[in-house]
Amino acid sequence: MSHLKLLSWISSEQPFHNTNHIFVQHHSRLFKSNISHPSNSSNFPTINCTLRDLRQRIDSVTNTQKITEAMKLVSAAKVRRAQEAVVNSRPFSESLIDVLYSINQQAQLDDVDTPLTNIRPVKKVALVVITGERGLCGGFNKFILRKAEARIAELKNLGLDYTVISVGKKGNSYLVKRPWISADRFIKGGGFPTAKDSQVIADDVFSLFVSEEVDKVELLYTKFVSLIKSKPVIHTLLPLSAKGEIRDENGNSVDASEDEFFRLTSKEGKLAVEWDKTTGTSDGILPNMEFEQDPAQILDALMPLYLNNQILRALQESLASELAARMNAMSNATDNAIDLKKSLSNVYNRERQSKITTEILEIVAGAEALL
Incomplete structure (x- = not known):
């Protein structure tokens, strides 16, 4: 044998x-x-x-x-490095989201139109599905692909169109063998993710949303909880809004029932997870804070950074989960x-x-x- x-x-x-x-x-x-x-x-x-x-x-x-x-x-040696990358990126990512939510609230009060926060009736959804590059990692790839198929079925039941942006060799080969799943873009991964890798995905997402080819963008990836536990999750990437505000032409919410924002922290040098629903509010910035620049200008400058950071974080979480599963x-x-x-x-x-x-x-x- x-x-x-x-x-x-x-x-x-x-x-x-x-x-x-x-x-x-x-x-x-x-x-x-x-x-x-x-x-x-x-x-x-x-x-x-x-x-x-x-x-x-x-x-x-x-x-x-x-x-x-x-x-x-x-x-085991690689997952330690991936785990450190996940923990080190959390403070910046959380602070950036807090700032963006606060500025976005101020921009809505001032009736400022910004492309990436524009909430419109949803006709088509882009799903960014992140899988692994190799096998021999248990059910890691199977679970996230099953999650993607369940979300596609949910969108079809709502009467919405969709497109899939596949990231990872395993997801690419899986979708190629299933032509009935609408997948337009296939992106190869490899090694430890960098800002350059996430920028390629962010550029595709940005062009799709700004050109109004899609009305909503969702990230599907495997959340790293611990070395023995990980969970496939759905996270709304665009538009930046409070949970439940994104609706279709009939006024029905199109947010995934399991769409949650996971606030990941490190306590006493150990991984910890706090589960909070996305509320669109920020406790880190006072509501009466004054901005020296126009909030629209700040949003235009920070939103590309937000896209890149969130995608990079999802890639890091997925890689850490894959290595732990392997x-x-x-x-x-x-x-x-x-x-x-x-x-x-x-x-x-x-x-x-x-x-x-x-x-x-x-x-x-x-x-x-x-x-």
Whole structure:
């Protein structure tokens, strides 16, 4: 069995805990042996394959264990860096959003028209779906793509059109194989995200919204909560407004039922999450604050920075979640390989002992026959 096939088998979501069934594959044949509990060794049946086949299988599992353990260590080293990037970007991102909400409120009071805060009846929604670049990360890509399909179905039920901007190799290949999903743009990721990477997406989003090709832009990505937990979320990117204000031509709200703004913080050096509904209000800036410049000019200067920052933050969150999922998947795969190797070794030793015993009995029987 090749390492790739074995790696895919032992890295499945279900750990190998049942030692009562051992499958040994050699070339195109599949062998099955029902192995009894060690306490019932007398009832242990003979396995239908040679000792050489078992040795090859044990060697293959051992090599696969080395690969999964190495991938686990690499993912653990990378996820630390990704985690630090997520935590370090939170203070600036939160402060920027507080400032923008406060300025946007003042601009609405002054009846100032700014393109990126223009709330209009929604006819078409752009979905920016962020997935991973590689597999072997459990259900990471499956969950966010399932979330995207659920949101698309929700938009269809509302009678709205949509377009998908796919970011990530896995999402791109998934959507290419499903032509019935309207995906117009495919963007490749790679490595740790930078402001240059997020700017490419921000430019597409900006042109779509300002040209009124779409009336709303939503980010779908995987929120990093901890090393063992992440959650696919939907976040309204444009227009900048309070939750529930974006409606279709009939006055029905088109916001996702799970659209929440996650205020991520770090407490005592540890990750923490506070869940707050987006209200459009800011506690960081006083309502009677005076602006030296026109609020419209400040918004025009800050909105591109807001777009880039929010997309970069989503890319960082998604990467941290992917690496954490891969680390956990490879950890489970390593544990499964250890259990499988132990079970195969027991089978091998029992078969070898049985073979030696049989040969000894044949020698003794032959010697007695000569007497």
